[in-house]
Amino acid sequence: MTEHQPREKFATQMHSAMLAELRALAKSEGRQLQSLIEEAVSKLLETRQTSEPDFEALMKRNHDRYASVFEKLAK
Template identity: 60%
Template sequence: MAQNREKFATQIDRVVLADIRMLAKDEGRQLQAIVEEALTALLGGRRQGKARPHAMSA
């Protein structure tokens, strides 16, 4: 099944980006796959009403 993909641009902390690039390289995956997985997990957690760790420590 083909997935519809859309290009977008954003800015991110350079250390975070370096870490994501390293993770992608270590896992032999594309950067876009890592970013999509992370965003999907974030959205899934928010939809389930899970509290964010930084909110719990406030």
């Protein structure tokens, strides 16, 4: 994401201790809280979008796990 994209305000909640750690980290790095949150969300989205499950591996695992059930259903 670029810095020139429009921003939208929103509200959320988190555990007090986690927020305190996040504020301390922002202060120690000389950054704004929103900058750290945007970085974290960006990394989460990138990870989730690129971590597609291996369909063939899932099918094999389920076939191996439920082979007896599949055999009964096929009859």
